[in-house]
Amino acid sequence: MDIAHRATDQQTPAEQRRRELLEAADRVVLRDGPKASMNAIAAEAGITKPILYRHFGDKGGLYRALATRHTDALLSSLRASLDAPADRRRRVEATLDTYLASIEAMPQVYRFLMHPAEESHQTEQGFDVGRHSAPLLRRMGEELGQVIAERVDLGPAAEAQARIWGHGIVGMMHAAGDWWLGERPCSRAELVKSLADLLWGRLAEADDRPGGPGF
């Protein structure tokens, strides 16, 4: 494989190899969960451990590379829903539904992506707090915050408000989705509608129940 050929398929042999290794790792992780061992992944790829370490440094590096692929894919689906031509309520519902449909269709990928960083390589003393969330959640929160800031008129302090809302909405979606995925208490459509209602202020509008002070 010479330079000319390499130019046609846009991949150096090293990149090609890396892709193959990632695909093997993907299969194992999707089968065994996030606790898949490096030995198992190497075996699936038909090689042995040290090669994985040469390519990805350590386990965290491999997992980060894997997560980035899936995260990018999910984020582009979400961006498509967010950009659909419809009113705001419909867009929110479409985005929620896209997210929920994704985690419903590929629960193992979801599970893998939600595993927190683990590595941390503790900086100085103590351990980094406030970094528990999976990188996927951070990215979704940041992107949503940006979209809100761009499109919604929030008056003064809009920037801060939009970021808070971005992370808050993403967290709402995630927690409700995780719970729903485990218990399946209702259909996806019902869940989407309920969450959208929540964002549309129905909690504030609802009356107190007879017989006590309101929530």
Added chain:
Amino acid sequence: MDIAHRATDQQTPAEQRRRELLEAADRVVLRDGPKASMNAIAAEAGITKPILYRHFGDKGGLYRALATRHTDALLSSLRASLDAPADRRRRVEATLDTYLASIEAMPQVYRFLMHPAEESHQTEQGFDVGRHSAPLLRRMGEELGQVIAERVDLGPAAEAQARIWGHGIVGMMHAAGDWWLGERPCSRAELVKSLADLLWGRLAEADDRPGGPGF
């Protein structure tokens, strides 16, 4: 120490010992993070590993016992805010503030509590999906859902709606809090107000920004 004495301090020697071990474990976990080893914990308690295993079964058992203590403490703080005599908006803000003040004051405890189950003892094949969230989040979500169902008049399907909202609101609070704790982009009071505004439907009310379709 005979039975009569035991009755006065309400603890069998075994329970007393267990408490001591838990306190030692607490110190280590708060110092070293969730990756504290059983050896380290045993050393802190002045004993060796097998004793820990006799008391708690396995690492998950110890961590569960630790987590339950802290979770109970946090939940009772939250219940107090939730039951304060004020209108609904003030209660929501008080509860958000209580949660955020707690994680701000004891970030290591927070970090520890948010670590997912890990154990799983995989049932049949595959791994349990939809159980990523920390038990604390599940418990908060369920309790909040119950409170909403009790106090807010939601019409038909109120039960399901309330549980969804409970988990959704808890997730919102958690994700926003985690992000805030890491970046400190604003004061706690501002964060509380923004999140309450979100729940009060300000996203729905806000106008589109000039120059594009609305979010």
Added chain:
DNA sequence: AGACTGCTGTTACCGCAAGTAACGTCATGC
């Protein structure tokens, strides 16, 4: 008294996973 029970605690080990060192092998560029 003496045996039995049940708790405290120990040392020494197993199995397994992450990560590394040291060594071969083969194509490429000079």
Added chain:
DNA sequence: GCATGACGTTACTTGCGGTAACAGCAGTCT
């Protein structure tokens, strides 16, 4: 011809969760 460097191996170290197997030391029952 030969050095460079990627691809690959075996064999090792370290550290962790978890478990035997054993020892001392109450109290308790006969």
